[in-house]
Amino acid sequence: MAKIVVDNISYVYPLRDGVGLKAIKNLSLEIGEGEYVALTGMNGSGKSTLAKLLNGLFKPISGRITVDGISTSDENSVFEVRKKVGMVFQNPDNQTVATLIEDDVAFGPENLGLPREELISRVDYALDAVGMSEFRGREASKLSGGQKQRVAIAGVLAMRPEVLILDEATSMLDPEGRAEVLDVVGKLNKQGITVINITHNMEEAALARRVIALRKGRLAIDGTPAQVFSSSLLEACGLSLPPAAALARLLEETCDFAAGNIIDEATLAEEICRQLR
Ligand SMILES: Nc1ncnc2c1ncn2[C@@H]1O[C@H](COP(=O)(O)OP(=O)(O)O)[C@@H](O)[C@H]1O
Numbered sequence: 201m202a203k204i205v206v207d208n209i210s211y212v213y214p215l216r217d218g219v220g221l222k223a224i225k226n227l228s229l230e231i232g233e234g235e236y237v238a239l240t241g242m243n244g245s246g247k248s249t250l251a252k253l254l255n256g257l258f259k260p261i262s263g264r265i266t267v268d269g270i271s272t273s274d275e276n277s278v279f280e281v282r283k284k285v286g287m288v289f290q291n292p293d294n295q296t297v298a299t300l301i302e303d304d305v306a307f308g309p310e311n312l313g314l315p316r317e318e319l320i321s322r323v324d325y326a327l328d329a330v331g332m333s334e335f336r337g338r339e340a341s342k343l344s345g346g347q348k349q350r351v352a353i354a355g356v357l358a359m360r361p362e363v364l365i366l367d368e369a370t371s372m373l374d375p376e377g378r379a380e381v382l383d384v385v386g387k388l389n390k391q392g393i394t395v396i397n398i399t400h401n402m403e404e405a406a407l408a409r410r411v412i413a414l415r416k417g418r419l420a421i422d423g424t425p426a427q428v429f430s431s432s433l434l435e436a437c438g439l440s441l442p443p444a445a446a447l448a449r450l451l452e453e454t455c456d457f458a459a460g461n462i463i464d465e466a467t468l469a470e471e472i473c474r475q476l477r
């Protein structure tokens with residue numbers, strides 16, 4: 201069975217006078233164990249709403265979501281689902297709860313009432329996994345944006361999640377911070393954690409093995425990055441090509457270059473060299 205099964209769900213935000221805003225409309229999809237998915241789409245397409253539905257923060261008004269077979273609508277298991285599906289948000293500055301980094305990372309597992317030994321080993325593991333062990337005694341407020349997001353990821357990891365959702369977690373970072381976070385995320389995925397990276401950045405989306413695009417609360421495109429970037433629906437979803445793919449297409453139009461389905465810089469450079477030879 202897939203790790204996450206989204207079966208024909210809808211979600212409505214209640215507005216005044218009994219009217220509601222339908223943010224997710226009859227959405228179905230499955231995400232398998234250990235997948236690396238980029239979730240994209242225009243502003244307002246429903247990405248953050250879907251993320252909150254996946255970790256049980258919101259309940260679908262119809263349809264059903266299961267994580268490892270557990271329904272997110274089951275009140276008795278909601279805590280179980282939240283532990284399995286961890287979330288990191290956009291703003292690096294409002295995700296810390298404690299002054300010191302190690303206390304911040306320990307906050308989640310402390311509330312699980314774990315034995316002290318287990319708590320220490322989880323904090324050690326989480327800080328090590330994001331490459332922040334040497335900062336453990338320092339103040340979170342003094343870190344760079346990328347470091348703050350890595351600490352936020354560590355806080356989630358200390359809960360031993362199976363799925364990590366990043367909701368535009370790199371969008372406020374400089375290129376260096378973005379690279380640091382993506383590097384950590386790639387490593388965690390290799391260790392078996394399922395990753396769902398919500399992003400507007402197509403270069404970042406191309407790092408995933410699967411890209412899902414939402415449009416007005418519905419599933420619009422779902423495929424490998426190469427499939428998605430050659431989809432005729434890309435523009436309708438408000439998405440652009442990753443820069444390397446755009447340049448490859450331009451070269452195809454302006455000279456005798458075969459762009460194929462190039463989406464990353466390394467392949468583009470390789471192909472330019474090969475085709476120039
Ligand atoms: N708290 C809220 N109350 C009412 N409407 C909301 C709320 N949050 C989001 N929406 C609306 O739901 C739709 C989907 O929003 P969201 O999931 O935040 O999209 P995305 O993350 O893709 O930008 C949008 O039309 C948005 O305006």
Ligand SMILES: [Mg+2]
Nearest residue numbers: 247248249367
């Ligand atoms: Mg959002």
